Structure formats: structure tokens, C-alpha cells
């Protein structure tokens with residue numbers, strides 16, 4: 186992966202329903218340098234999702250071809266669908282932008298294997314499993330079966346918090362965002378300082 190050193194990569198993982206989409210949008214509004222790495226998936230689009238914006242929706246056959254041809258930096262099978270990060274998309278973006286990766290713990294682990302990436306790994310969670318259930322039911326987006334699958338992975342995900350640099354609890358959206366904003370600003374500053382001191 187060719188990495189322009191002044192740009193950073195932020196992994197945001199969380200259970201679905203923990204507010205990650207809203208926080209991602211807020212990061213983009215605050216820092217216009219950030220672009221989202223639009224993943225490829227074999228999952229069917231939800232009613233308001235747009236191909237090429239929310240995901241690149243592809244067939245299982247195409248996805249498996251991408252795996253075979255090593256076109257992905259990472260991929261995972263989640264809730265019986267493939268999700269993955271295209272090398273082509275990321276390599277192009279990182280030349281001019283900071284990147285947000287909305288990926289799960291498996292993808293986070295695989296990206297961590299790439300050395301020398303300016304990667305910040307953040308896990309956003311909620312206060313409890315009950316709170317997550319409430320949020321999932323409220324957004325009324327998934328079938329009962331899907332809600333149960335997502336609740337189950339809340340426990341599984343917890344085991345992988347150790348692979349992240351930060352775990353942030355989204356009890357209050359504004360507060361959670363402020364914490365993430367601070368993390369990003371401090372990493373950007375540290376990184377620029379370290380580059381400047383190398384140049385001097």
C-alpha cells in the first residue's frame with residue numbers, strides 16, 4: 186500500500202446501531218479531508234442505500250474473483266455475506282485524502298498486518314447489550330432474525346477490543362464525537378510533527 190504520510194487512516198468498528206454512521210458523517214463535516222473507503226459487499230442493498238455510495242454491491246461470484254485476484258486489502262464473511270476493502274479504491278484515495286474504514290474486527294486485524302500505515306483503530310460501543318437492542322429495534326431496519334444476529338456479535342466483538350487503540354462509548358452522541366475528534370487531531374498533529382522533525 187502506497188501511503189502519503191501526511192494522510193491518516195481511521196478504522197471505525199462498532200456493533201450496528203451504535204451510531205457509527207452518524208459519527209462518520211460528523212467526522213466528514215468537521216474535517217473535509219476525510220473520505221470513506223466504500224467497501225464491496227455481497228449483501229443486498231437496503232431500501233435507501235445507493236450503489237457506489239454506501240457500498241459497491243456485487244455478486245458472490247465477482248467477490249470471490251476479487252479474492253482470487255488479490256484485489257482486496259481485507260475481507261470478511263459477516264452475517265453470511267462478504268464485505269471487503271478494495272486495494273484500488275484505497276490506493277487512489279490515500280494520495281489526496283484521509284480515510285475512514287467502516288470495517289469489523291476481522292478487517293481491522295488484517296489491516297493491522299500492513300506495516301507502516303498511519304492507522305488509528307477506534308471501536309465505538311454502547312453502554313450495554315440492552316441499549317443496543319433498543320437502538321436496533323428503534324431504527325426498524327432489520328428483520329428480527331438480523332437483530333438477533335447483531336446482538337450475538339456484540340459479545341463476540343468484545344473479545345477483540347484489545348486489537349484497537351481506543352474504545353469509545355457512545356452514551357451521548359456529541360460527547361462521543363468530541364472524543365473521536367480529539368483522537369484524530371492529536372494523531373494528525375503527532376504525525377505531522379514527526380515528519381517535520383525528520384525533515385529538519
Ligand code: 5GP
Pocket residue numbers: 198199200201224225228259260261263268269270287288289290291292293
Ligand atoms: P452492514 O450490513 O450493517 O452495513 O454492515 C455489517 C458489518 O460489516 C459492519 O460491522 C461493518 O463495519 C462491516 N463491514 C462493512 N464493510 C466492511 C469491509 O469492507 N470489511 C470488513 N471486514 N467489514 C466490513
